Amino acid sequence: MKRYGQIIRLRLEKYEEYKKLHAAVWPGVLDMISRCNIRNYTIFHREGFLFAYFEYTGNDYEADMAKMAADPLTQEWWKECIPCQQPVESAGPTDWWTNMEELFHWD
DSSP: OEEEEEEEEEOGGGHHHHHHHHHSOOHHHHHHHHHTTEEEEEEEEETTEEEEEEEEOSSOHHHHHHHHHHOHHHHHHHHHHGGGEEOOTTOOTTOSSEEOOOOOOOO
16 A cells, blocks of 8 residues: 655635535546545645545556546546646646655554
């Protein structure tokens, strides 16, 4: 299992819309997340930043992320969410959510 932390900006004028979307995530989207070996997925908000934490339990992260990206229902979900988000300034040219470095963990 590998832990991931990711960050992105939330467009503050979209806060209520984003919160409403995530209060009722489409079941098919949640199913795809699970089928792509993601567990314990959480999104936090603070002052215009979204922080996501999840645990990846699969063997090929890139293949699982490609599988998720190819899913038509997930693509429709992203069309709802993407206008609410903005990559952080340090994001790479192909980043949306930007991975963070894990500096500390304790069980």
